Amino acid sequence: EDQVTQSPEALRLQEGESSSLxxxxxVSGLRGLFWYRQDPGKGPEFLFTLYSAGEEKEKERLKATLTKKESFLHITAPKPEDSATYxxxxxxxxxxTALIFGKGTTLSVSS
Amino acid sequence: DVKVTQSSRYLVKRTGEKVFLECVQDMDHENMFWYRQDPGLGLRLIYFSYDVKMKEKGDIPEGYSVSREKKERFSLILESASTNQTSMYLCASSLVRGGTEAFFGQGTRLTVV
Known part of the structure; x- marks a missing residue:
């Protein structure tokens, strides 16, 4: 049974069309939730850490939120350069000590 | 910025060869990890280390071993490479035992033929 589930698996957006992942x-006791961005053929790049329900973090067009059972990555007015796997x-x-990963959401943003 | 450097971006090895993947981090992190990433399976933990000469098995350790002789360096060893070990290998490090965010290297794409 997967402990971390991401949805959707793939998402296609038009430039400027906001959405959420x-x-x-x-898990039994959450010590932290982390978001990464991964470009094809490269290692994951750290974006955010969230520790407790209600916490929010923002970076440019990205905003991460956390509840007791899930997290959302909101993408506002995305651009083609936001295309990646999250x-x-x-x-x-x-x-x-080790992170448990979901399988990712592949985002494609077209102009 | 944290830098995690993997020794090779691409490797092609023959079945049965002993393969060494090297990883170095420059931020004095306690923890280092090796993951493999395959389409549809995500990142899976092979081994990790929380101190020099200390190691713990992850979810898929079979066919692999590791070595951590110095704090900054963590090596993954494929004792006898097989085609099902063709994958993207990712090294990561994090600051303290008990865990924090991990920082990744650029990855090594290994092909076993």
């Missing part, structure tokens, strides 16, 4: 988790990961009390 979802990350739901079922990964969500959690730190769990039982899992210890």
């Amino acid at each position: 979802n990350c739901s988790y079922t 990964l969500c990961a959690v730190l769990d009390n039982q899992a210890g």
